[in-house]
Amino acid sequence: MRIEANAIKIKNVILVALCGLIVPISRVLDHHAASIASTAAWLTPLAAALLFVPYCFILVSITKKYPDKGLAEINKIVLGNIFGTVINVLYMTWFTLLSAYYLCKFGERMAATVFYDTDATVFVSMILILLSFALKRGQEPLLRACSIFFFAVAAVFIFSLLSVTPNIHPEYNLPIEPSLTGGVLKGGVQIFSVLTYFTTVSFFFKHVKSESLSKYLLKGGSVALLLCLLSIFVIVGLFSAPLVAEMPFPFFSAVKEISVFDSVERIEAIIICVMILSDFSIITLFMLCFGNAAKETFKLKAPVKFDLILLLVFIISLFFSSNSTKLNHISAAMIVPLNLIVGAGLPFILFMTALLCKRKKA
Amino acid sequence: MIALLICLSAFACITLKKGNKDRLFYLIITLLCIASGVCYFIIFRDINLL
Numbered sequence: 001m002r003i004e005a006n007a008i009k010i011k012n013v014i015l016v017a018l019c020g021l022i023v024p025i026s027r028v029l030d031h032h033a034a035s036i037a038s039t040a041a042w043l044t045p046l047a048a049a050l051l052f053v054p055y056c057f058i059l060v061s062i063t064k065k066y067p068d069k070g071l072a073e074i075n076k077i078v079l080g081n082i083f084g085t086v087i088n089v090l091y092m093t094w095f096t097l098l099s100a101y102y103l104c105k106f107g108e109r110m111a112a113t114v115f116y117d118t119d120a121t122v123f124v125s126m127i128l129i130l131l132s133f134a135l136k137r138g139q140e141p142l143l144r145a146c147s148i149f150f151f152a153v154a155a156v157f158i159f160s161l162l163s164v165t166p167n168i169h170p171e172y173n174l175p176i177e178p179s180l181t182g183g184v185l186k187g188g189v190q191i192f193s194v195l196t197y198f199t200t201v202s203f204f205f206k207h208v209k210s211e212s213l214s215k216y217l218l219k220g221g222s223v224a225l226l227l228c229l230l231s232i233f234v235i236v237g238l239f240s241a242p243l244v245a246e247m248p249f250p251f252f253s254a255v256k257e258i259s260v261f262d263s264v265e266r267i268e269a270i271i272i273c274v275m276i277l278s279d280f281s282i283i284t285l286f287m288l289c290f291g292n293a294a295k296e297t298f299k300l301k302a303p304v305k306f307d308l309i310l311l312l313v314f315i316i317s318l319f320f321s322s323n324s325t326k327l328n329h330i331s332a333a334m335i336v337p338l339n340l341i342v343g344a345g346l347p348f349i350l351f352m353t354a355l356l357c358k359r360k361k362a
Numbered sequence: 363m364i365a366l367l368i369c370l371s372a373f374a375c376i377t378l379k380k381g382n383k384d385r386l387f388y389l390i391i392t393l394l395c396i397a398s399g400v401c402y403f404i405i406f407r408d409i410n411l412l
């Protein structure tokens with residue numbers, strides 16, 4: 001059977017989003033969950049699942065009503081030309097800020113863990129050059145490649161976590177007290193804020209074959225939550241919640257303890273290098289979404305050229321500090337609220353507006 | 363960095379002369395690059411451009 005060269009499948013986009021989600025799961029969420037929910041941190045993904053189900057419903061309802069149309073186009077249809085453009089520009093700002101943030105996070109992690117005494121800007125520049133070449137090839141091959149990366153990254157991620165399971169102290173994940181309920185719910189909101197990256201999937205709907213989004217979205221969300229649960233359970237079980245809350249790179253510290261058959265040790269550099277694929281995927285995903293949104297909003301004729309946009313991302317990344325403590329603070333103070341407002345709030349407003357318009361017409 | 367900003371300004375001027383919808387979009391991005399670059403220098407590098 002001949003496969004269409006330009007066909008994008010929802011499955012591919014979901015896999016790319018999942019591959020990208022491994023970045024916050026392995027670096028930010030365990031730290032946040034441990035500092036907020038303490039010993040009950042591993043329950044936070046379950047709290048996030050409660051929010052994820054209605055979010056899925058909203059996203060599926062929107063895209064079902066307007067098949068073969070991207071979210072940027074739907075915004076313009078439902079909210080009108082002016083408001084639609086404003087909302088699309090907000091989305092584009094979100095993508096730019098997230099790309100800059102993850103770019104900065106990538107550079108900082110490489111400089112602080114594997115290549116000591118090297119300026120983070122070197123790594124940031126290198127991945128930007130790579131992205132600039134990759135984005136010129138068009139979104140279809142890039143999405144397909146990144147969806148394959150997911151399996152490599154997920155395998156390494158799960159292997160790393162399972163390798164340290166013999167050293168886990170189950171008592172570190174206990175007790176679960178009623179007083180921690182507030183913390184668990186708050187941690188759940190933080191995890192949900194990361195799951196809102198699935199909104200990016202709807203920006204590709206103009207280019208994908210009409211398939212059932214709900215099935216893939218629920219599957220993708222479940223995988224992300226399971227990875228999150230595994231990561232938090234293992235890392236908190238390994239170091240205890242108060243220690244994880246103070247550590248800049250809990251996952252990396254856990255990986256350092258891996259010993260394959262008691263003979264091969266210090267394999268953290270290999271693991272960190274494979275995880276670069278995940279960084280590459282998340283920035284690629286945001287850039288492609290930016291391109292799709294820009295094309296729909298400004299009615300661009302030619303394919304979007306990403307060189308200047310990447311330069312803008314690079315300059316914005318300079319604003320974020322390269323210090324891991326400050327980056328975690330930026331994540332909690334700026335990125336989480338931004339994700340909730342733009343990633344979940346705007347689709348909700350769109351859904352409600354579409355619902356009201358439908359009732360008015362009826 | 364300053365050389366880069368000068369190059370971007372030159373690009374913005376050329377784009378403005380030719381003018382079409384695609385180019386206007388890139389002009390906006392270029393201006394954003396220039397603005398954020400200048401802000402970075404003023405705020406973080408503590409350079410007094412005036």
